[in-house]
Amino acid sequence: ITSLSSPLSIFHPLMEASTPEKDAAGTLVILAYLERIGFTPEESSSLANNRNPSTHELAVLLRNHLLAVPFENLGQHEHPSGEGVAHVARDYPTLQVHKTLHKIVFCRRGGFCWEINFAFCWLLRSLGYKVRIGSANVITPGGPIPGHLCLYVDGLGPDPVLVDPGFGDAPRVPVPIKMGAVAEDPQLGDAFKVLPNDRSLYNQTDAHAGRFDSVLVRARKTGIGGSAMGALVGGEGDAPPPPPPK
Structure with a gap:
């Protein structure tokens, strides 16, 4: 299945009226994605076929996805031609799911977050x-x-x-989380917290602020010292672990 070219249309079983043709197309893409x-x-x-969500199955799906689909931003950069190398123009990420599925599933690429x-x-919704x-x-x-x-x-526990x-250094396992409480990644030790979205912060557009009433924040266990980002934000050497998000 993964050797086939992408279908012209991708039908989401939870978003479209069901027909035999749409169900068949959706199933084909689900199978190709899983493979x-x-x-x-x-x-x-x-x-x-089973479509029986569970915490264990979600953990396996996440692990497999992390191992197979890399974070990459190659499409956001122009690649000039060189000796024996053709010019490649920018190909910015899109929010059109059918194009993203074509890129990740059928072109076997990674993607932006x-x-x-x-x-x-x-x-996940398809399953x-x-x-x-x-x-x-x-x-x-x-x-x-x-x-x-x-x-x-939702729906797998309280x-x-x-x-x-899609995060470049993502949690390797699903992390239970609730508003206002600190949740810790059991493998990496990073801390997460969901806070009310303050519309006055971050130069948000009205559309963004209106759509999201909360925001996820993250505290790295080891900081960003020693990384390329450390130089950009003025960090030097190994940074001490930050406190949990407040």
Whole structure:
């Protein structure tokens, strides 16, 4: 299946009126996606047919996705021609899910944060999961901005579960989280907190502030010292662990 070219249209079973043709097209893409992230044809068929969401299954889907689909921003840069190398123009990320699925599933590429998370959201919803899109902050030379998209999965326990395969250094496992409480990544030790979205901060547009009533913030266990970002924001050497988000 993964060798086929992408269908002209991608039908989402939770967003479109069902017809046999749409169901068949959607199932084809689901199977191709699952095989793209390392499941065997038999495992892919079982996942697509059962559609029985569980915490364990979500953890396996997230792990496979992280191992198979890299964060990459190659499309955001122009690649000049050189000796024996053709010129490649910029190809900016898009919020059109069918184009993102074509890139990740059928072209076997990685993607930028919202490309990966949009695609993973599509897959999870197609498998019966209840998924919400959330706003998250990232650090820049000028300070934090709401420049990231994360995912919350509902219905698997008393609290939503954070999954974020589109983050460059993502949690390796789903992280239960709730408003105002600090949640810790059990593997990396990073701390997360969901806070009310203050519309006066981060130069948000009215559309963004109106859509997201909360924002996810993150505190790195080891800081950013020693990384390329450390130089951009004035850090030198190894930074001490930051306090949990407040």
